[in-house]
Amino acid sequence: MDTELARTFLVVVEVGSFMQAAERLSVSQTTVTARIKTLEAQLGRTLFDRGRHGALLTLEGRRFERHAQALIQVWERAQHEVNMAPEQRQMLAVGGEQSLWSPLLLNWLVWMRQHHPDIGLRTHVEEPASLLDKVERGLLDFAVMYSPLYHPDLATELLQQERLIMVSTEPEGAISAPDRYVYVDWGDEFSRRHDQAFPTLRRSNVFVGLGPLALSFILQAGGAGYFRERAVRPYLARGELHRVPLAPEFPYPSYVVWSRERQPDGLVEAIDGLRSVLD
Structure with missing residues (x-):
């Protein structure tokens, strides 16, 4: 899976310039240009308008941005799961708002290591809208957040x-x-x-x-x-x-949110752990 095209695209989006993206990626500007052209050819659409003010996303580019982020995250998750230690039975991807990591989710991480060392963990710090979106799309197995918006496909439980x-x-x-x-x-x-x-x-x-x-x-x-x-x-x-x-x-109040349809092995134990560290 060639994720370099998606990574290069996202760096150009972040810095707003092919030249600055080349510096960030430690490659030539020609390489950045070639990667974006290859990506545009594969998608059949122009992703950037280039001018004196830099590289600006087109409508199609804005539409592709969230998919590029998802491609990178899915690939990273696949790499982690394929390379899990033999004694680990499952890898869970967990997200939380920044202020919930200390002490709640930090205590939970310690609890999981002590009680379920066979469950691998990938952690993410995200904004609320991003957390909900990634749980919905299966990029996160569950998220801990404040005041989540109602979503029919997501289960929500008050933690504290x-x-x-x-x-x-x-x-x-x-x-x-x-x-x-x-x-x-x-x-x-x-x-x-x-x-x-x-x-x-x-x-x-x-x-x-x-x-x-x-x-x-x-x-x-x-x-x-x-x-x-x-x-x-x-x-x-x-x-x-x-x-x-x-x-x-x-x-x-803080809540834990997970998908009603996707409930991977280890999810029940992980959510039980959240309840335990609150007791």
């Missing part, structure tokens, strides 16, 4: 009902100044509710996309922000952090 609470390093939970507030990216729904409740805190000086990183930051540098209640509970007990009085709480 977390709460996001505002905490501060200041005594009595005060926020000494807006520039001491850390805006943590907990997703679109949180952003909507947060910005309605705190319009003056929308433009924080510090924006962090990962909850554990933001928590480490305010513990060292001081400040305030929203965090999962379970994560900050030990710091509240030790007096290192304080609840901010009257600050609203926001629900933050």
Whole structure:
């Protein structure tokens, strides 16, 4: 299977230039051009419009992009499964939103290694829409995410009902100044509710996309922000952090999603493991 054509296509899409794609791939620009021409000949369509502003996707190119990504992922999965150790009976591809990997999915990985070492694992960090799409298409066996949209072909189970609470390093939970507030990216729904409740805190000086990183930051540098209640509970007990009085709480449930039709060997054990690490 010649995946170099699809890989080259995706690099050109990412950098927007045949010349920059050649530099990224450590090949000549002539090689990149030849690969794209070969791909276009196989598909019978032009994939890029080339001009002074670089290489822009055509309508057909945009349509092919998600298929190119799928080709690469299917090939990588096939390579992993063919090369599994003899003692492994199954390879599972698992995805999750970034903030769910620490600690939930990290604890789950440890649990799987301890209880089911015969199940191989491939892990992915993706955005919610991408996770749902890949579970639907069979590129992922299941995904762990926040607030998935309903899909008739996908099964969804609530894993945990977390709460996001505002905490501060200041005594009595005060926020000494807006520039001491850390805006943590907990997703679109949180952003909507947060910005309605705190319009003056929308433009924080510090924006962090990962909850554990933001928590480490305010513990060292001081400040305030929203965090999962379970994560900050030990710091509240030790007096290192304080609840901010009257600050609203926001629900933050997490779910596991899998295909109703495709349920590979090991899926039941893996989902049981998710439930176990939550107990």
